[in-house]
Amino acid sequence: xxxxxxxxxxxxxxxxxxxxxxxxxxxxxxxxxxxxxxxxxxxxxxxxxxxxxxxxxxxxxxxxxxxxxxxxxxxxxxxxxxxxxxxxxxxxxxxxxxxxxxxxxxxxxxxxxxxxxxxxxxxxxxxxxxxxxxxxxxxxxxxxxxxxxxxxxxxxxxxxxxxxxxxxxxxxxxxxxxxxxxxxxxxxxxxxxxxxxxxxxxxxx
Amino acid sequence: xxxxxxxxxxxxxxxxxxxxxxxxxxxxxxxxxxxxxxxxxxxxxxxxxxxxxxxxxxxxxxxxxxxxxxxxxxxxxxxxxxxxxxxxxxxxxxxxxxxxxxxxxxxxxxxxxxxxxxxxxxxxxxxxxxxxxxxxxxxxxxxxxxxxxxxxxxxxxxxxxxxxxxxxxxxxxxxxxxxxxxxxxxxxxxxxxxxxxxxxxxxxx
DNA sequence: GGCGAGTCTATACTTTAGTATAGGTGACTA
DNA sequence: TAGTCACCTATACTAAAGTATAGACTCGCC
Numbered sequence: 371x372x373x374x375x376x377x378x379x380x381x382x383x384x385x386x387x388x389x390x391x392x393x394x395x396x397x398x399x400x401x402x403x404x405x406x407x408x409x410x411x412x413x414x415x416x417x418x419x420x421x422x423x424x425x426x427x428x429x430x431x432x433x434x435x436x437x438x439x440x441x442x443x444x445x446x447x448x449x450x451x452x453x454x455x456x457x458x459x460x461x462x463x464x465x466x467x468x469x470x471x472x473x474x475x476x477x478x479x480x481x482x483x484x485x486x487x488x489x490x491x492x493x494x495x496x497x498x499x500x501x502x503x504x505x506x507x508x509x510x511x512x513x514x515x516x517x518x519x520x521x522x523x524x525x526x527x528x529x530x531x532x533x534x535x536x537x538x539x540x541x542x543x544x545x546x547x548x549x550x551x552x553x554x555x556x557x558x559x560x561x562x563x564x565x566x567x568x569x570x571x572x573x574x575x
Numbered sequence: 576x577x578x579x580x581x582x583x584x585x586x587x588x589x590x591x592x593x594x595x596x597x598x599x600x601x602x603x604x605x606x607x608x609x610x611x612x613x614x615x616x617x618x619x620x621x622x623x624x625x626x627x628x629x630x631x632x633x634x635x636x637x638x639x640x641x642x643x644x645x646x647x648x649x650x651x652x653x654x655x656x657x658x659x660x661x662x663x664x665x666x667x668x669x670x671x672x673x674x675x676x677x678x679x680x681x682x683x684x685x686x687x688x689x690x691x692x693x694x695x696x697x698x699x700x701x702x703x704x705x706x707x708x709x710x711x712x713x714x715x716x717x718x719x720x721x722x723x724x725x726x727x728x729x730x731x732x733x734x735x736x737x738x739x740x741x742x743x744x745x746x747x748x749x750x751x752x753x754x755x756x757x758x759x760x761x762x763x764x765x766x767x768x769x770x771x772x773x774x775x776x777x778x779x780x
Numbered sequence: 781g782g783c784g785a786g787t788c789t790a791t792a793c794t795t796t797a798g799t800a801t802a803g804g805t806g807a808c809t810a
Numbered sequence: 811t812a813g814t815c816a817c818c819t820a821t822a823c824t825a826a827a828g829t830a831t832a833g834a835c836t837c838g839c840c
Contacts, residue, residue: 796826805817
């Protein structure tokens with residue numbers, strides 16, 4: 371039966387998760403309230419199969435705690451857990467050698483699946499994590515655009531000239547210029563490059 | 576024991592994977608050589624737990640095959656498998672309702688872990704897939720650029736005009752034009768927007 | 781029916797982008 | 811030392827982008 375060390379400074383969160391993993395799945399779970407205690411518990415013994423670190427916890431200091439834990443225990447699987455971190459933090463953690471990133475929005479069943487997955491030697495990062503809310507903002511900025519302006523913007527996003535866009539949309543070049551001008555004003559940018567960049571950044575095309 | 580239907584038009588690939596899953600893991604594996612055969616096999620019976628579709632296979636037509644399979648079998652777990660598809664295809668597949676994306680670069684052990692993960696009700700997309708090799712190409716294209724050209728490109732990537740770039744780099748506008756012209760030629764693109772888009776796509780700035 | 785929004789086009793214009801050619805500097809190197 | 815290369819600048823040009831104004835058409839809406 372795998373040994374898991376769960377480090378989180380919120381007593382309630384830590385203890386309930388630990389209890390769930392122990393009773394429902396039969397995992398052997400140790401707990402710690404901060405990074406120092408967790409490191410102390412692991413000192414010497416290699417018995418821990420998976421270390422779960424809360425991202426916001428005394429001693430972590432961003433990803434430094436993760437890096438230190440990884441350095442001191444190269445063979446132990448380490449997962450970062452957080453309720454607030456965004457996707458950038460998650461991917462950074464993965465590139466720093468974490469075996470998994472566990473958002474606290476996970477269901478209990480998914481948490482168990484993720485843990486099993488990591489214990490099997492895989493690396494876990496939920497693919498759709500942190501992609502929900504940006505949509506809202508995106509819609510707002512671009513919802514002012516008319517159908518034609520949107521089509522024009524789409525062509526801008528592959529770097530086409532007004533002439534090429536005119537050919538593709540089967541309209542005159544002047545008309546394209548009009549659409550471009552209006553679209554720039556609506557997006558609040560000053561040239562086509564900025565418009566393309568903005569659209570690309572919000573993953574519209 | 577879960578029933579898996581593996582559809583791939585490469586006989587060797589299909590049969591070896593099927594044999595591995597059957598003998599090593601004890602899965603019950605059915606096979607098909609194209610989408611039509613797979614759909615035929617699934618007609619009526621709801622016994623299939625996981626359908627694995629090759630992305631390049633007769634009848635697939637991009638993600639259309641996936642969408643059709645999802646529509647006809649809303650409750651069946653479906654994974655897309657590919658040896659060539661890029662990350663965009665993978666994420667598109669996920670947003671179209673796929674339960675997983677399986678690159679053929681996976682090891683056999685990881686394939687099994689992924690399948691188990693999906694069968695447990697999770698959605699699987701390897702987080703680091705499609706981020707390794709683009710680096711190499713990237714370096715190649717941009718390594719021809721001189722220091723100044725690179726700085727110029729960086730400013731292009733925030734949509735600045737030649738005049739603004741000249742001010743920022745403390746050089747004359749004509750010089751900026753020279754850098755831009757040379758940089759466009761080296762990158763093989765025809766205007767500044769395309770250059771900015773290309774640089775952004777390779778995550779240079 | 782009138783009204784507004786979106787669309788298309790035209791003419792005319794200014795500004796910016798991009799090309800071409802030429803010449804000068806300093807640094808590094810065969 | 812001569813040659814090469816990155817860099818800077820100048821002049822001069824063409825092409826493309828962007829602005830401004832005005833007229834015309836369609837469609838849905840009050």
